[in-house]
Amino acid sequence: xxxxxxxxxxxxxxxxxxxxxxxxxxxxxxxxxxxxxxxxxxxxxxxxxxxxxxxxxxxxxxxxxxxxxxxxxxxxxxxxxxxxxxxxxxxxxxxxxxxxxxxxxxxxxxxxxxxxxxxxxxxxxxxxxxxxxxxxxxxxxxxxxxxxxxxxxxxxxxxxxxxxxxxxxxxxxxxxxxxxxxxxxxxxxxxxxxxxxxxxxxxxxxxxxxxxxxxxxxxxxxxx
Amino acid sequence: xxxxxxxxxxxxxxxxxxxxxxxxxxxxxxxxxxxxxxxxxxxxxxxxxxxxxxxxxxxxxxxxxxxxxxxxxxxxxxxxxxxxxxxxxxxxxxxxxxxxxxxxxxxxxxxxxxxxxxxxxxxxxxxxxxxxxxxxxxxxxxxxxxxxxxxxxxxxxxxxxxxxxxxxxxxxxxxxxxxxxxxxxxxxxxxxxxxxxxxxxxxxxxxxxxxxxxxxxxxxxxxxxxxxxxxxxxxxxxxxxxxxxxxxxxxxxxxxxxxxxxxxxx
Numbered sequence: 001x002x003x004x005x006x007x008x009x010x011x012x013x014x015x016x017x018x019x020x021x022x023x024x025x026x027x028x029x030x031x032x033x034x035x036x037x038x039x040x041x042x043x044x045x046x047x048x049x050x051x052x053x054x055x056x057x058x059x060x061x062x063x064x065x066x067x068x069x070x071x072x073x074x075x076x077x078x079x080x081x082x083x084x085x086x087x088x089x090x091x092x093x094x095x096x097x098x099x100x101x102x103x104x105x106x107x108x109x110x111x112x113x114x115x116x117x118x119x120x121x122x123x124x125x126x127x128x129x130x131x132x133x134x135x136x137x138x139x140x141x142x143x144x145x146x147x148x149x150x151x152x153x154x155x156x157x158x159x160x161x162x163x164x165x166x167x168x169x170x171x172x173x174x175x176x177x178x179x180x181x182x183x184x185x186x187x188x189x190x191x192x193x194x195x196x197x198x199x200x201x202x203x204x205x206x207x208x209x210x211x212x213x214x215x216x217x218x219x220x221x222x223x224x
Numbered sequence: 225x226x227x228x229x230x231x232x233x234x235x236x237x238x239x240x241x242x243x244x245x246x247x248x249x250x251x252x253x254x255x256x257x258x259x260x261x262x263x264x265x266x267x268x269x270x271x272x273x274x275x276x277x278x279x280x281x282x283x284x285x286x287x288x289x290x291x292x293x294x295x296x297x298x299x300x301x302x303x304x305x306x307x308x309x310x311x312x313x314x315x316x317x318x319x320x321x322x323x324x325x326x327x328x329x330x331x332x333x334x335x336x337x338x339x340x341x342x343x344x345x346x347x348x349x350x351x352x353x354x355x356x357x358x359x360x361x362x363x364x365x366x367x368x369x370x371x372x373x374x375x376x377x378x379x380x381x382x383x384x385x386x387x388x389x390x391x392x393x394x395x396x397x398x399x400x401x402x403x404x405x406x407x408x409x410x411x412x413x414x415x416x417x418x419x420x421x422x423x424x425x426x427x428x429x430x431x432x433x434x435x436x437x438x439x440x441x442x443x444x445x446x447x448x449x450x451x452x453x454x455x456x457x458x459x460x461x462x463x464x465x466x467x468x469x470x471x472x473x474x475x476x477x478x479x480x481x482x483x484x485x486x487x488x489x490x
Binding site: 035036037038039042045050051052054055097098099100136137139143144146147148149150151153154155157158161162164165166169173174175176177188190191193194195 | 331333336440442443446450454461465469472
């Protein structure tokens, strides 16, 4: 978990702050949302001083989530929001070697297509959750349309909730060495070579690789 | 359980609005200021402080003249009530004895799920209290073997309260007696409502009547399908991840053995 000479910078501090702001607000939204979705989970509201307080926690946390989304989408969409053909298609065809044995899975860039799909899901469902949530709070649409805001809010929840667990698994024990990309920001060279060889090679070629303990050759590997 | 319903017979209604006043009085609802909008129908719509209104409507009769058409609008007390389905706090509930839909306002969190879900658009949200208001069929009176206040006040017998079976028979006989396009409204929708009408005209003739109302599809998809799917999907992912870890194993750097020693088991 610590930085040692020879490690590679994967994210900068701003990216990590945005990530964790979004992650924590999202988890609070999950928990409070579940407290309203299931009567059996109403006790979550009791902890917060009543279900009405829980409603306010949910609605105000959504504001923080919405702001972190703006930063997340604007800084990551170029790297994680664009599926590149045909390389990414090849990766998708063999699921990146994650589900069955693949001798030589296609090499990933900074984000593999799986990560890109997660980003796209968040980038689409996140704003949808904010917009539908606001229209549920402020019912300015005709009632026939307002009803569908609830359905869409639930569709977004199903998607994000499922992806959340995939993300947690693959970001921790599923890919050892990945978590520190979002904690300290530094990863080992061996990890980068295995997980994102194309990204590592490109940074070496462009001289943008930032190695711990060495003088910076160029801009950090994260977003500008 | 003796399921009971309130029957409104518009042909017997004189629109005296005694029921409106009795409703206000029993529920201690304050009067609101309204504007003259060219109709005796006042207040013009249901409001947080207004659980029921009598609709006033001019319609042409067979002889080319004009006649009044009245209708009582209030919570229909559905058997399959969308508001109860969507209420997150249990504030809206079915009265176990009568089958009506009660509202425990202490539990209401003002989320407005019910105002969107109700096919009759009955519950009304009050921003000052951040709570929702609607007719609860005078549950406090029912619990003490009294009839709803509106029924008690009705001088013509247009409103009646009684066992569902008996009321349905009465309604059928009355519709037959009225003849023409007279019909019962409420018995076929949302599992049967606990406020039913004997309408002297076709339902479509009445302003604001929902033709063939049902629990909205969006609400059924949300609560009947997506809600369980959210847990099933997440549970499937968790189980899948665990199995993936056991069967496929984590993805380690190629020199993991070596690095593992050096880097403390990453």
